[in-house]
Amino acid sequence: MKKTESSQPREGAMFIRNYIRPETPLRESERARLRIAKLFLNTASTSGFNAHDFSGVVEEELGINYPKGISGHFSHERFWTKADIADILSAITIWFHTTHKPGEFLKEVRRIFREEHLGYRIDDKGGVHFLVDEEFERTVAAAVAGLGAPRFAAALHALHEAMAHLGTTRQSGKGLIRGVFEAVESAFLAVIGDPKVNRLNGEVLDKHLKPLLLARYSGHGDAEDLADRFMDHFKAWVKSAHPFRHGTPLEQIHEAPLDLAIMSATQGIGYLRFLASLSAPA
Template sequence: MADQPEGIRFSQVYLRRADLLADSTRMRNRIAVAIAEAGESSEDLRKFGQRIQSEQGILIGRSSYPYEWPPILKAMDIRDVLDSITTIYNSISGYNGAIQAQRRKAFLDHCRRILSEEQVRYQIDDKGGVHFAVDQEFEAVRISTISGLGASRYNGVRALYDEAFAALDRTPPDGKAALRSAFFATESLFRLIFPSSHQLSSGEIQKHLEPLVNRVYANQKPAINLAQKLVASLKDWIDGAHFYRHEPGDEEPAQPPLELAIYMVSEAGGHLRWLAKLDAMAGALPSP
């Protein structure tokens, strides 16, 4: 057994899921316990309940005792369960600032461990805000893309791509808004590179991007062949995104399946990083 993890619960080792859950009864029960433990008295717990009612606009009834919190969270919508983490975090007090910070950190650490172990698709920032999460790879895409768009020239592009992730942070996630923001970010960068282009479409890609790719990778036949495949992939991505564009007079499309929205936003990250690199490389090319 030397090569097996020690001291970890069976479910955490052998019952890991390939995807992440939108909700979990165990998560709700454990967060209820975390809230109960964050209160040092029945008065604390009563104030927690009052704060949830005033901040979130829901009625929760009695909340002064630990045993009252599991049914409270069981009856909530998932949005209110997640909002409660932030509300409780902001409600935790202390005799001084250091004690308050210590109590708040202990509550966040407890809740973070719960979300991780129960394999739900949320994560918590350092100020108690709860955000949508897919997996570490998806988060890495976001970070690397934003880093690659650090120049002030790309401020608008970066803001639009951030909006895509903000849409996925909503409860429930708004995949349609995320996909559209990712598209507009890509279109914005494309038009920065090619000011004479008025929109992002397969035709405009063929007209502007393909010739640039041929110039950038001139005399590198394998590179040109690969780059043109990437151009074709970008065309397909654009055509797919257009199914969720809302044109005036057309019926508003339904939400895309979440896994497709996530895939499209991830693919946008790759396209944005490559286009930004091409933008920099184009500036070093001699005039055609």
């Protein structure tokens, strides 16, 4: 459904106002939190920035209790390292509007986001946004949650590596496609559990995945047709991503347009989630 103008993310608005729903999962980084905390403390001590006023605005705008230390004073390091990530992203906007040096602030926080490969960007008015969009982040987060089993550790690592190619430092459409392909391939190999198979292609999909589909949907009268249609789509995705797989030197592949790479990644992550829900044949 197309968003109305009023539902579009607004520049300069706090992240929590633009995006947050109760079920919205968010990516974060402990290293980025600590770096932001240190930047905040350095700013407060060197630029005349009133950190106490900032804390009050955070409480007023976000409806949370700003943490305090044993002495009863506001604990800024605890806030930046322990608060909910949605509150952190929204507090960055508050910080922007209360600092005396917004240009320097944007430069430094953007650098942290970039170097830590976070899936967000900051607009020129201090508003934080998803690098792609909310639905894409939901899809990624759901895939990460589904790959929690130890057998999917390699697939999860590959997915994280793929998402790093959306950052401004390493942004690469071919890297994104390649990483998601590796994640899907790894998950597929973990599911079928056949040591003689080490590649994902149409032939091994027919041999190993189709029996799983037929067993899973055996109660459906059109199970065979359903499985064939699924296989056709999956094999088409594999074929489209194959030029970017790990067997081809990355530098020898033409860069993929980012919008097409995101579309391919979205499809691949869907297959990844599906594979993570399957059990290997007995």
